[in-house]
Amino acid sequence: NAGVTQTPKFQVLKTGQSMTLQCAQDMNHEYMSWYRQDPGMGLRLIHYSVGAGITDQGEVPNGYNVSRSTTEDFPLRLLSAAPSQTSVYFCASSVPGRPNEQYFGPGTRLTVT
Amino acid sequence: DAKTTQPPSMDCAEGRAANLPCNHSTISGNEYVYWYRQIHSQGPQYIIHGLKNNETNEMASLIITEDRKSSTLILPHATLRDTAVYYCIVKANQAGTALIFGKGTTLSVSS
Numbered sequence: 001n002a003g004v005t006q007t008p009k010f011q012v013l014k015t016g017q018s019m020t021l022q023c024a025q026d027m028n029h030e031y032m033s034w035y036r037q038d039p040g041m042g043l044r045l046i047h048y049s050v051g052a053g054i055t056d057q058g059e060v061p062n063g064y065n066v067s068r069s070t071t072e073d074f075p076l077r078l079l080s081a082a083p084s085q086t087s088v089y090f091c092a093s094s095v096p097g098r099p100n101e102q103y104f105g106p107g108t109r110l111t112v113t
Numbered sequence: 114d115a116k117t118t119q120p121p122s123m124d125c126a127e128g129r130a131a132n133l134p135c136n137h138s139t140i141s142g143n144e145y146v147y148w149y150r151q152i153h154s155q156g157p158q159y160i161i162h163g164l165k166n167n168e169t170n171e172m173a174s175l176i177i178t179e180d181r182k183s184s185t186l187i188l189p190h191a192t193l194r195d196t197a198v199y200y201c202i203v204k205a206n207q208a209g210t211a212l213i214f215g216k217g218t219t220l221s222v223s224s
Contacts, residue, residue, distance in 0.1 A: 004156075031208055033211075035211070042213070042214040042215060042216070043157070043211070043212065043214050044211065045210070045211030045212075048208070050208055058211055059211055090156050090157070092156070092157075097206075098206070099206070099207065099208035100145065100147050100162070100202070100204050100206060100212060101147075101159050101162065102157075102159060102212065103159065104156030104157045104158065105156050106155060106156055107154075107155070107156050
């Protein structure tokens, strides 16, 4: 099992550019989520999905889109990058019925200039 | 979700037990106690959780007081690789809301 994988590890964008952060898991987990971590602020939930075809917003969804066409993949799209989106992004997944036992990916470090 | 209080930092000698406390005096009957840790620059790692009974797995033990107002995570033989920020989280077993990681306890294990 590779667990939860995220690509890229690092990314630098200019303001206004768009990009997709990739997340995949090979554990057949139904629940997947995206967090961002800023210094001194802990992790904040951006979007989550309880299964293929189902997504919902978390605490800080503005400026981000998600889709879940397969169980394995949960990409996060930045529509028009802004410096405020400079952060470390973590994807996580968990087994059905145990949403709080989450397996996290290694993170994507994004800088928007 | 109930609020948790943890000491900001703790030290432990390698090979000794690390006992990390957490207060959660406002915990509700349906809320579990979860422990995660985050090693520098890595994603958070789930450790263990419990409702009211003590729990043990290959990573750690979790002791919850009878009134459930506090708990202790025990790493029985700490190693240098256990140096990390440890988070105690109290939450009901339901999807759709974030895990609130707070500031946690920075555990420093030294040789």
